[in-house]
Amino acid sequence: MSNCDLLIRNCRVVSASGITERDVAIDRGRILALTSDSSSMSPTAKIDAKGMALLPGLIDSHVHFRDPGMVYKEDFLSGSRGAAAGGTTTVFDMPTTVPIVTSAELFREKVSIVGRRSLVDFGLYGAAGVRNVGEIGKMAREGAIAFKTYTVAPPGDRTKEYEGAFVTEAGQLLQVMEAVAGSGLPHCIHAEDDSVVGYLSGRLKSEGRMDPLAHHDSRPNAAEAVSVYQSIAFSRATGARVHVVHVSTKEAVDVIRAAKAEGLPVTCETCPHYLVFTKQALEKMGSRAKYNPPARSEDDVEALWRGIADGTIDIVVSDHAPHTEEEKRMDIWGAPPGTPGVETRLPVFLAAAERRGLGVQGTVRLMSTKVAEIFGVDGRKGDIRPGMDADVALVDLKARWKVRKEDLQTAAKGTSIFDGMEAVGRVELTLLRGVVIYESGGAFAGPGTGEFIPGPKAVRSSSSP
Ligand code: NCD
Ligand code: ZN
Ligand code: ZN
Numbered sequence: 001m002s003n004c005d006l007l008i009r010n011c012r013v014v015s016a017s018g019i020t021e022r023d024v025a026i027d028r029g030r031i032l033a034l035t036s037d038s039s040s041m042s043p044t045a046k047i048d049a050k051g052m053a054l055l056p057g058l059i060d061s062h063v064h065f066r067d068p069g070m071v072y073k074e075d076f077l078s079g080s081r082g083a084a085a086g087g088t089t090t091v092f093d094m095p096t097t098v099p100i101v102t103s104a105e106l107f108r109e110k111v112s113i114v115g116r117r118s119l120v121d122f123g124l125y126g127a128a129g130v131r132n133v134g135e136i137g138k139m140a141r142e143g144a145i146a147f148k149t150y151t152v153a154p155p156g157d158r159t160k161e162y163e164g165a166f167v168t169e170a171g172q173l174l175q176v177m178e179a180v181a182g183s184g185l186p187h188c189i190h191a192e193d194d195s196v197v198g199y200l201s202g203r204l205k206s207e208g209r210m211d212p213l214a215h216h217d218s219r220p221n222a223a224e225a226v227s228v229y230q231s232i233a234f235s236r237a238t239g240a241r242v243h244v245v246h247v248s249t250k251e252a253v254d255v256i257r258a259a260k261a262e263g264l265p266v267t268c269e270t271c272p273h274y275l276v277f278t279k280q281a282l283e284k285m286g287s288r289a290k291y292n293p294p295a296r297s298e299d300d301v302e303a304l305w306r307g308i309a310d311g312t313i314d315i316v317v318s319d320h321a322p323h324t325e326e327e328k329r330m331d332i333w334g335a336p337p338g339t340p341g342v343e344t345r346l347p348v349f350l351a352a353a354e355r356r357g358l359g360v361q362g363t364v365r366l367m368s369t370k371v372a373e374i375f376g377v378d379g380r381k382g383d384i385r386p387g388m389d390a391d392v393a394l395v396d397l398k399a400r401w402k403v404r405k406e407d408l409q410t411a412a413k414g415t416s417i418f419d420g421m422e423a424v425g426r427v428e429l430t431l432l433r434g435v436v437i438y439e440s441g442g443a444f445a446g447p448g449t450g451e452f453i454p455g456p457k458a459v460r461s462s463s464s465p
Helices: 076-085 104-115 130-142 170-183 194-206 213-218 221-238 250-261 272-276 280-289 298-309 345-355 360-374
Strands: 003-015 018-027 030-035 042-048 053-056 058-063 088-093 121-124 147-150 186-190 241-244 267-270 392-402 422-432 435-439
Touching: 003 030, 003 360, 003 392, 018 360, 053 360, 058 076, 058 345, 058 360, 076 088, 076 422, 076 435, 088 392, 088 422, 104 121, 104 130, 130 170, 147 170, 170 186, 170 221, 186 221, 194 213, 194 221, 213 280, 221 241, 221 250, 250 298, 267 298, 272 298, 272 345, 345 360, 345 392, 345 422
Parallel strands: 003 042, 003 053, 058 088, 088 121, 147 186, 186 241, 241 267
Antiparallel strands: 003 018, 018 030, 053 392, 392 422, 422 435
């Protein structure tokens, strides 16, 4: 093993198994070896990484890159540039594009459209609703990474994005979960109870509430609690592997902790914005800080951190949900919910985690290793060890800086709620399967460097693009 394409020397490797000083050899897109003596190697290229940490490429299993259909908000090129600049080498894109991904045919089309633009490897979700239960198995075989269902009707005029992905009636949700259970893939649930949100929104609007907290009050903790409990009960009934997305409340953490103790196949995620902001952010920033579920109380934030500490919360993702500045300037009822965060996930989280005594290795588990395990791509992603894809981020963990929205890659940079926030760790270099896709200072690989990553139930012959 003396020849290799690239040798990254003198780095602190943060792998799933620990932190070690190593030289990392990369060959033909894979990790070849980790060694403390590389003197016998003759690499084609070398990088001296003294003082830097080498992290497994991060995986963001919850992004909305708006492509195809709403590329005026974002497309897979700008979205994936943000990912690369943030040390993320694999994203899983939600099905709520236009057209929404409800069939094997639409799935195939989306693979080819976004594959031309993506800088990072990508997996795609299928939407799961009552009208397309017959397509669920087909999408799994086509390579869907998981399925997504909303338990709440879409906001305002966004039915086109959500038609076929929301199920607001319990019996219908049970039916959809039976079908997803049959696929063996995770069932990602956006858990907010539709009737609770419907009743309260109606009441608050009729009372004339227009202040930003009206958004918070229309989607209280109870709306999430009821829906999370329902999906867990149905997981018990169907065997569906429920993954609760963007958990925001103490109630949800408690119910999920109990479900796990019972041995149910339940996992969950939260996002940096739920860990660093309370509902005061809504008061300060108005519609810009409107997202679903909304920012909560101090108590909820503390409960989320406890959930991270004891493993109830499995992963931290961005829920990168870009909208235009004009859209985010609308009033609190009219503005679309969602906030961009794919690029700021690591540094914002590291800064907050440091104050909680959580280190970089725990962060790598939350943002890469465990994500790969949940979604079944851990045979090639989520760790730095021989045989794995050479997806790595070289990070200066000593760097302390402040997020500046102007520097972000997302088309929605002007709306970033993280602007001005303290950040720890600067991504200096990002490699995807051994190829440099981002170098600090702003050099990016070209569109299409990323590949489609089929889910674990893909029938390989038909899914390779
Ligand atoms: C998301 C979006 O805009 O696509 N918005 C949000 O507030 N989270 C949708 C979603 O993840 O629910
Ligand atoms: Zn959601
Ligand atoms: Zn989302």
